Amino acid sequence: MKEHIHHLLEQTVANLKSAGVLPTDLEARVQVDRCKEKAHGDLATNLAMLLAKPAGKNPRELAAAIIEHLPASDLIAKVEIAGPGFINFFFDTHWLAGQVEAMVTSVNANVKLPTPQSVVVDYSAPNVAKEMAVHHIRSTVLGDVAARALEFLGHKVIRANHIGDWGTQFGMLIAYLEKMANEHASDMALKDLEAFYTQAKRCYDEDDAFAERARNYVVKLQGGDEYCRTMWKKLVDLTMEQNQINYDRLNVSLTNKDIMGESMYNDMLPQIVADLKAKGLAVESEGATVVFLDEFKNKDGEAMGVIIQKSDGGFLYTTTDIACAKYRYETLGADRVMYFIDSRQHQHLMQAWTITRKAGYVPESVPLEHHAFGMMLGKDGRPYKTRTGGTVKLVDLLNEAEERAAALLESRNSDLSAAEKANVVHAIAMGAVKYADLSKNRTTDYIFDWDMMLSFEGNTAPYLQYAYTRIQSIFRKASVDAETLTGKVTLNEEAEETLAQKLIQFSDAVNGVADKGMPHLLCTYLYELSGNFMTFYEACPINKDGVDEATRQSRLLLCAATAKVLKLGLGVLGIHTLERM
Ligand code: ARG
Known part of the structure; x- marks a missing residue:
């Protein structure tokens, strides 16, 4: 109700400006409060008293002018001027009763529907070959509610589970998956992903032949080698099968078809780097390809350099997020993109998006929004951990x-x-x-x-x-x-x-x-x-x-x-x- 009156008063101020009663450049901050005593009305505003001085008017006269210019509304039964110039509103309870009756019969309880948009919601995004930990719950549930709310309001929602399914660690993981398959041919299930990852890492650190094979597999995987690709896919599928159990249990509306991991953007990356160079945004610097951004300063107060390709040819998380934003606008047709990512990645996103905007990949009219969140803490005020200080699954x-x-x-x-x-x-x-x-x-x-x-x-x-x-x-x-x-x-x-x-x-x-x-x-x-x-x-x-x-x-x-x-x-x-x- 407050919102309704608020809205009416904002319209009234606009009306008064065009009628020449109030100066057009007058800043009017409308405030509506509940009346202490029912006999005085339901809601009141001090708008007339607030504007009287800057408008050079008598408050009670201005209050009368406001009432005269109020847009017609069946919500208000009566309006009164009180004291030095308060305006008191009495609601029409028949109107209110009618609204409640309409809610009972309406499927969506009479919710006001905005103009439908296509909205991409980026959330959850766990990493492959890692088990979901407690901290994943935040992005997962916050993003899911945003997606559900948008859908409820009639928007087209594209859920994007930007899983961490790419990177040099996959050589090691593939080599370990292979080793496991060789050693116990039937036992291919990665029941314990945490253990899987740690053991793969141990082999990599301790066994030279294994490490050599792992490095070889990275190159092959990036080159599209069929065997490596199949092994990689197996890792992704096994991880996501397990994550799906958590999603279903939590009633989170993500499924397999929402998976749009980092790997999806691989093919776009060389093209993006070339384009950023051609546009004069990216330059070679110490063998790497870098975009210098005036908007961000390094500790010496100079424009910060954001690496988009390393000297060994590898691309970065930032490069992927540039491609990802471009894809969401160009290919998915997003009118708006919401990212539910922890607040520590804020700078990363701002850098990726500054480059995205400069390159003209996503117009300013399409918002890229970081919906950041803080950490989940234990009762002791420290990050939520197991008794022994480990990550809670x-x-x-x-x-x-x-x-x-x-x-x-x-x-x-x-x-x-x-x-x-x-x-x-x-x-x-x-x-x-x-x-x-x-x-x-x-x-x-x-x-x-x-x-x-x-x-x-x-x-x-x-x-x-x-x-x-x-x-x-x-x-x-x-x-x-x-x-x-x-x-x-x-x-x-x-x-x-x-x-x-x-x-x-x-x-x-x-x-x-x-x-x-x-x-x-x-x-x-x-x-x-x-x-x-x-x-x-x-x-x-x-x-x-x-x-x-x-x-x-x-x-x-x-x-x-x-x-x-x-x-x-x-x-x-x-x-x-x-x-x-
Ligand atoms: N996988 C990332 C992480 O665990 C989150 C990805 C968020 N999405 C994005 N478009 N960067 O930190």
Whole structure:
């Protein structure tokens, strides 16, 4: 509602400028606040008082002019001038009630749809022959929610899993895969990728013949040798098969067809280097090919040199990201590209994109956005590690989440079957872990705390899941089907009105996630909505004697709208709702 009034006032200022009432160069920062007392209205603004002085007008007269130039809106029942020049708005509760009714019948709860775009979302991006570790969860879940939010709003989303599937380490990995196959022909599965990588490295460091073979395989792989290519593919497939288990478990919407690893851009790289040279952007420097960028300074204050090809002919991570941005615009037809990558790669991306723009590969009208995030920390404020200081495997974290969720549910008595219980445990565990990450402003580091996330109280997934389940049980008790409710919404109680006002802000919350790539905006919204619902449910009985039928229907409709928004909202977050728990 605040947003609605805000928007109306911005239009009004524009109207007043074109009507000559306000000077056109006047900066107007519109602020809307909730009224302390209901009798004074719902929302108020001090806009007239703020603009009076710079506009050389009397505040109350300016307030009258603002009201006169407000665009027509059925949302406002009444506007009043108060005190020295405040403007108070009274909402039309019929309008609000009508909005809630419309939400119940609309498949997307009446969310405002923007003009559809093609958006590439780059996320997850683990490395081949390495097992996914806890830190991968951030990019994986944040990016996934952005992708889901965009899709929900009708955009065409291209998920790009930019896996690390190229580099000189592949010679060593192929040589080791071959050794394994020779030694135990049947046991080709890389069950333990971490061990695989370490052992390959050990062979490489300790066995000269092995190292020689490995170096030879790098050259052959780059030359497109069929045997090396097949072995390489095997490594990629085996890794991604294992990663897929994590994706499925976390309900992350990535599949095999979203894999667009670094290797995809190999063929473009020589051409790009040649083109950057031809455009005078890249120069030879000490045998390497370098782009000097004035935008970045080295420690001596000189233009920073970014290497795009090494003296041995090898290309770099930056070269790949230049090609990658070009490909996403030219070939995939992106209108916008969102990258969910940890904040330590910010400079890398800025350099790659500065070169991309200078070369004219992607026009300025197509945003390349870095949605950076901080680290996941333990309770001690240090990077989240195992007790012995090792990297925590993602699979171990997910297993622990399920164990802890099972223990949490053990304490609640329920009449669920074993199968239903297992399903509830899974939904709660995965929801809790994802939500812990999603609900924090991604730009900062965050502390991973089991007790906080696996709780039915506070801003957690179990709390939201529980709110949803509770509404379902209200429907069961009332013996009604939420889909077939009839009747009208009337907003008599304050708790009803507050809930209705929150409900209609769902659209802003989802749009916020898509625009800013910030899932926590939706989390905060759903948490506040659940709080408003709980207050409503305590203040406004439904299945009690003495509640007349029209009121009961109206309240059930409010329940239905809340359940719908919770289900859709949690759906955008990739978190399951439960009918019972
Ligand atoms: N594989 C990289 C890493 O683990 C992340 C890749 C992110 N995407 C990109 N286009 N650079 O650090």
